[in-house]
Amino acid sequence: MRMDDHRESDNIEDRRGRSGGGGLRLGGGKMGLGTIAIALIASYFLGINPMTVLSMLAGGGMPAIEQQAPASRPPADDPTAIFVSRVLASTEDTWNQAFREMGKEYQEPKLVLFSGSTPTACGTGQSAMGPFYCPGDQKVYIDLTFFRELKDQFKAPGEFAQAYVVAHEVGHHVQHLLGIADQVQQAKQRVGETEGNALSVRMELQADCLAGVWGKRTDTMKSVLEPGDLEAALTAASAIGDDRLQQQSQGRIVPESFTHGSSAQRMRWFRRGFDSGDFNQCNTFKTKQL
Template sequence: MKWRGRRGSGNVDDRRSMGRAGAGGVGVVGVLAILAVGYFFGIDISPIVQGLEQGGQQSERPLTEAEEQYGEFVSVVLADTEEIWGEVLQEQAGITYAEPRLVLFSGAVQSACGGASAAMGPFYCPGDQQVYLDTDFFDMMGQRMGAGGDFAYAYVIAHEIGHHVQNLTGVLEQVNALRGRLGEQDANAVSVLTELQADCFAGLWARHAQDRFGSLEEGDLNEAMTAAAAVGDDAIQASAGRTPMPDSFTHGSSQQRQEWLMRGFRSGELAQCDTFAEAGLE
């Protein structure tokens, strides 16, 4: 992905220098593996992580060279989303795009949605219209999931920005109201539709970013497709030694996530990302 030397966003709030210093006796890689389970199964395992981190102290620290580079990368990708969605949302939906802030944190963070640890993975909080990301997640993608690469990481950011677009269009409000009236299985199905639409929005962004900036290089789409497959509920459950249970899926299968990502990329149109209508929901 061509991103170096390009404009960065002014909407990045980097709090990583205030991250938790220790990770107990398990080590960073061990903690990341545990965090992945919490993120992909939708379980808050903060108490477990806190137990592993006993003795860790909250203190200021200098960022590593790799962290500095991740920060620059995130800033450029966020700037790209601002330019693309600022145009696309107005032209295709008649909605003015409100730029979100992206908070980089290390270990734990406070948001309008409550306190969260890295166990939650990257997330979007509609309460403050901010995306929260621990850049250690990128390392985990490459080292533990075989889904590394700049464009794979950009897909993660674009997916969370997709949730912000859903918030601006009123989708998240409708989804939350609907889920409150449903049983667990049906609520999971609605969650899957929500996540697949965010994947489609990520693909839509990638299409327009390529058209405007020419940012994609050979192999970039494969990186994103590999990442989408790696975060499928079936792939995650299978890698954990479990038989995939579709009724428990909350993000969609690997195939679904890849299909909707590419649907957004091929079409570049919001109307083609209506997962709810395709499922018979209006």
């Protein structure tokens, strides 16, 4: 991808190297949730300040809430982080324009770089989860070691493959802003597990299609793609299809347990978004054939 001269996003939070925990620190030690619960119960029955109880349980000392350190931009000598920042900036340009065409205002998400684990509004994020989007705080979370797994384990190298991953998660943000995510969540609460999984598949395939729309529009605006880039993204989409992952991990395929779609479906919907560049072509909920 040709992105060396592109701007970086101002919406990057670099939390790498920081503790993933949060909580209450007293007297130099961190209090667990169980201890805090005991303090709240004791304060209710004893009629005293819960912070006083916590101080007593910790052996004295003034309690203080442990604060998260302010987020910072990635260092200038980190090429992968800079690349991700530029990809995020390109999604901002694409979706700001697309939302204006729809008569709406786009709210840009934050992208958090982390290592190991990090607190989110959706619970503790873990590197093992892979990249994910949290609608509670409207942030995309990614441990950049996933790109190494994408290359080595999933055999999907290339910058456009990495960009596809970021664009897919931003696609979930677009779904959140448009109210699609809430509608799907409400529908899942009214059906069984198999039907709920089917809805999740349609949700994920739409995010793949939106990633394709981003790729097409970005290339049209700024000519970022080079020979082989599209194939790299399709390879990545195929590599993380449910059927392939299940075959690799358990030696058999269980379609009713799919939550993201098969390799063929993921490639098909990314390609549909890329070929059209049109958000309206990404309605996976109105088609019978995925």
